[in-house]
Amino acid sequence: MTTVAELERRVEAGEDGLGDILEVSMGPHHPSTHGVFRMDVRLEGEKVVRLKPVFGYLHRNHEKIAEHGAYLSAIPYTDRLDYLCSMTNNWGYVLAVEKLAGIPVPERAEYIRVIVAELTRFQNHAGLVGFLLQDMGASGTPLMYAFREREKILDLFESLSGARMMCNYLRFGGLRVDCTAAWLEEVRRLVAGLPKFVDEFEALLRTNEILMARTQGTGVLPRELAVSAGVTGPMLRASGVNYDIRKVDHYGIYDRFEFRVPLGDHGDVYDRYMMRILEMRESLKILEQALRGIPEGPIMDPKTRLRGLRPKAGEAYGRIEAPKGELGFFLISDGSANPYRYRVRPPSMINLTILEDMCLGHNVADVVVILGSVDIVLGEVDR
Amino acid sequence: MSALPTAEDLKAQIEAGVPGTAVTVVPNGSPSAQHSLLLDHGHARAVALFLRDHAEFRLDFCSLVTGVDWLDTELTEKLKVKKMVAGPDGAETEQEVEEVRKTKVPGYLEAVYHLFSMEKKHGPIILRLRTANRTDQTHVPSLTPVWRSCEFQEREAFDLYGIVFDGHPDLRRILMWDGFEDHPMRKDYVPPADDILAAPRPEAHA
Amino acid sequence: MADDLKDLKLELSKNGIFTTTLEELYNWGRKNSVWPLTFGLACCAIEMIATTMARYDLARFGAEVFRPSPRQADLIIVSGTVTKKMAPQVVRLYNQMPEPKYVIAMGACAISGGPFRDGYNVLKGIDRYIPVDVHIPGCPPRPEALIHAFMTLQKKIEEQALRGESRPRHLNANEPSEFPVPAFGAHGLEPAQNDEVFLNEPGNPLRILQ
Numbered sequence: 197m198t199t200v201a202e203l204e205r206r207v208e209a210g211e212d213g214l215g216d217i218l219e220v221s222m223g224p225h226h227p228s229t230h231g232v233f234r235m236d237v238r239l240e241g242e243k244v245v246r247l248k249p250v251f252g253y254l255h256r257n258h259e260k261i262a263e264h265g266a267y268l269s270a271i272p273y274t275d276r277l278d279y280l281c282s283m284t285n286n287w288g289y290v291l292a293v294e295k296l297a298g299i300p301v302p303e304r305a306e307y308i309r310v311i312v313a314e315l316t317r318f319q320n321h322a323g324l325v326g327f328l329l330q331d332m333g334a335s336g337t338p339l340m341y342a343f344r345e346r347e348k349i350l351d352l353f354e355s356l357s358g359a360r361m362m363c364n365y366l367r368f369g370g371l372r373v374d375c376t377a378a379w380l381e382e383v384r385r386l387v388a389g390l391p392k393f394v395d396e397f398e399a400l401l402r403t404n405e406i407l408m409a410r411t412q413g414t415g416v417l418p419r420e421l422a423v424s425a426g427v428t429g430p431m432l433r434a435s436g437v438n439y440d441i442r443k444v445d446h447y448g449i450y451d452r453f454e455f456r457v458p459l460g461d462h463g464d465v466y467d468r469y470m471m472r473i474l475e476m477r478e479s480l481k482i483l484e485q486a487l488r489g490i491p492e493g494p495i496m497d498p499k500t501r502l503r504g505l506r507p508k509a510g511e512a513y514g515r516i517e518a519p520k521g522e523l524g525f526f527l528i529s530d531g532s533a534n535p536y537r538y539r540v541r542p543p544s545m546i547n548l549t550i551l552e553d554m555c556l557g558h559n560v561a562d563v564v565v566i567l568g569s570v571d572i573v574l575g576e577v578d579r
Numbered sequence: 580m581s582a583l584p585t586a587e588d589l590k591a592q593i594e595a596g597v598p599g600t601a602v603t604v605v606p607n608g609s610p611s612a613q614h615s616l617l618l619d620h621g622h623a624r625a626v627a628l629f630l631r632d633h634a635e636f637r638l639d640f641c642s643l644v645t646g647v648d649w650l651d652t653e654l655t656e657k658l659k660v661k662k663m664v665a666g667p668d669g670a671e672t673e674q675e676v677e678e679v680r681k682t683k684v685p686g687y688l689e690a691v692y693h694l695f696s697m698e699k700k701h702g703p704i705i706l707r708l709r710t711a712n713r714t715d716q717t718h719v720p721s722l723t724p725v726w727r728s729c730e731f732q733e734r735e736a737f738d739l740y741g742i743v744f745d746g747h748p749d750l751r752r753i754l755m756w757d758g759f760e761d762h763p764m765r766k767d768y769v770p771p772a773d774d775i776l777a778a779p780r781p782e783a784h785a
Numbered sequence: 786m787a788d789d790l791k792d793l794k795l796e797l798s799k800n801g802i803f804t805t806t807l808e809e810l811y812n813w814g815r816k817n818s819v820w821p822l823t824f825g826l827a828c829c830a831i832e833m834i835a836t837t838m839a840r841y842d843l844a845r846f847g848a849e850v851f852r853p854s855p856r857q858a859d860l861i862i863v864s865g866t867v868t869k870k871m872a873p874q875v876v877r878l879y880n881q882m883p884e885p886k887y888v889i890a891m892g893a894c895a896i897s898g899g900p901f902r903d904g905y906n907v908l909k910g911i912d913r914y915i916p917v918d919v920h921i922p923g924c925p926p927r928p929e930a931l932i933h934a935f936m937t938l939q940k941k942i943e944e945q946a947l948r949g950e951s952r953p954r955h956l957n958a959n960e961p962s963e964f965p966v967p968a969f970g971a972h973g974l975e976p977a978q979n980d981e982v983f984l985n986e987p988g989n990p991l992r993i994l995q
Contacts, residue, residue: 225824252753252755252756254865257903421727761905
């Protein structure tokens with residue numbers, strides 16, 4: 197395979213016999229780019245020789261808006277980062293503020309946080325498998341199955357927080373409002389039925405010839421490159437690196453629950469797809485344990501200051517294992533009511549660093565499948 | 580999580596391991612106690628390699644690169660100085676007078692790196708690189724050759740703050756379009772006039 | 786339609802004779818087969834996808850297939866924040882759609898910039914460059930709200946008279962169907978808005994200020 201530099205030299209020199217060099221701009225309006233994302237791809241025939249991701253089409257300067265508002269007013273904006281997983285976005289931010297200002301969280305609030313976070317993880321992974329199959333051409337059917345369960349989970353979120361998607365539910369020091377016993381019963385009923393859904397979903401797809409042919413061996417990501425490129429989440433674990441922030445940082449009360457961290461062997465698209473299926477099952481295990489152990493009690497310390505919080509001057513970095521990877525928030529406080537610096541660590545954007553490396557040498561049709569397995573949401577990539 | 584050394588210990592180990600470097604500890608006032616180390620430009624990359632390849636630290640994962648803008652500030656000091664003061668009879672005597680002295684402290688741009696170890700499962704270790712000023716000396720060395728994860732994030736700090744990372748393989752704008760001329764996340768950025776239709780932003784309420 | 790014509794229609798239909806006007810037939814065909822473009826920008830796009838899924842099922846209303854190519858689409862649902870970087874592409878896509886074409890501005894961001902109004906990269910509403918037919922507020926609007934917007938559009942199409950002053954754009958050779966695409970400037974888009982579209986929009990409160 198020629199190197200990119202050699203190819204560019206030959207193009208500049210106007211040499212013949214190069215094969216068809218084609219520059220294609222995939223996006224920003226494209227059925228399979230998961231939003232307004234563009235890739236400038238240079239093809240030699242059908243093989244990719246260069247791929248540069250271009251984004252910023254959804255850059256809504258979330259960080260500047262948060263720096264102009266109070267700490268509390270940033271929470272609804274975090275909903276709109278990774279807009280499929282608003283509960284976990286909220287958690288990442290309130291964890292950083294709790295670290296910055298030293299705010300404790302009551303036990304019942306921690307349990308409810310785990311419940312909503314694992315439900316979020318479940319519907320995100322189901323949706324991702326649906327979208328991945330959609331990109332491969334299974335027009336809509338796996339996505340319909342995934343969205344059927346997602347709607348049930350969104351119903352629960354709506355009755356708890358008032359909104360289907362933009363929940364704005366977590367607060368530093370606890371939660372906005374407590375859940376009822378009836379709501380917990382509904383969650384138990386739903387969680388009891390979900391393993392059957394995962395079995396059905398997996399059985400429909402596991403031995404599908406097209407899925408296996410298109411994903412096995414495609415887009416391999418070696419371990420060392422994954423670590424150096426800061427890849428996190430299921431994509432990292434598919435390459436065999438055991439790094440799950442729930443186990444590393446012991447945040448919240450995850451230490452009380454027994455769950456495994458699935459790891460992949462090959463680091464290809466098929467492994468990343470299997471990661472999501474296995475993590476869905478682990479999430480259900482955590483949910484069952486949390487629903488059994490949730491205590492009564494308050495969900496917020498009454499002395500916690502929400503409006504007009506003025507943390508001491510200093511900084512803190514708080515991170516969680518979001519469904520897409522490591523979601524972190526870096527806050528610098530100068531003692532006033534607004535954060536001096538508010539920075540989001542976007543897992544989707546950092547996971548895109550090695551998109552080119554994974555796609556080189558593959559056909560252009562594989563680019564869509566590889567991008568689908570990275571699991572990006574443009575609200576988070578661009579903020 | 581294995582215990583990492585304190586910031587002072589780490590400073591000593593780095594200065595021993597990378598001769599010639601000068602590391603300053605920047606303390607952190609918040610309960611998170613995440614102190615950071617300010618590096619000098621000349622040895623930053625050597626320190627980064629030292630931390631990455633060190634057998635005990637193995638900081639192989641650079642999680643976050645943040646650009647920060649610190650504006651020019653004015654330091655007001657009240658000092659007691661001895662000055663010749665004319666008395667009512669015209670004779671000058673030496674007296675102690677209180678004087679207000681204002682010194683301009685130049686602002687700077689800063690790049691903050693949060694490092695963790697995937698192998699040892701510890702962290703964060705925080706590094707800082709500062710520019711000389713906000714106007715014409717905005718270069719810092721790039722750490723992308725050490726950790727690939729810095730690639731896009733340093734481009735973003737360049738795009739939004741104007742910090743130029745020397746040694747970055749592909750330094751160009753990442754979120755705004757190529758012809759855009761401002762660095763919008765700076766604290767003194769003023770958006771174009773035709774953008775503003777409504778009342779000014781409300782201040783944060785007490 | 787005039788009342789006496791309606792009575793005649795009713796009488797005839799009781800005798801098993803179906804009558805209609807050309808206008809009614811034409812508009813009935815158009816309103817029941819509006820094919821949207823697969824165009825999702827941000828969070829509202831997920832609610833748009835949820836509207837097409839099994840529970841809310843937009844296909845019942847005629848939006849059976851979402852077309853990826855603008856040449857085959859009738860409707861562009863601008864769902865999500867339009868940034869200045871994306872705005873030229875939105876206008877280009879709109880220009881490429883053949884007449885008759887409609888625009889639904891879905892969500893607060895597409896209407897006016899929404900919660901991100903305070904943004905150096907955010908376009909304060911897509912109606913700065915292209916004419917919008919239906920605005921549906923929400924952040925994001927529920928799937929039922931999007932269906933309501935769709936039904937409002939269908940009603941608008943149904944009531945369009947094919948002759949006279951208020952005939953739709955595609956039957957009026959004097960009305961433009963393509964709009965100038967903004968260019969990237971040094972500090973923002975140039976021009977910042979298309980005054981003919983933005984200030985002439987009925988119901989735009991800024992018209993009063995001019």
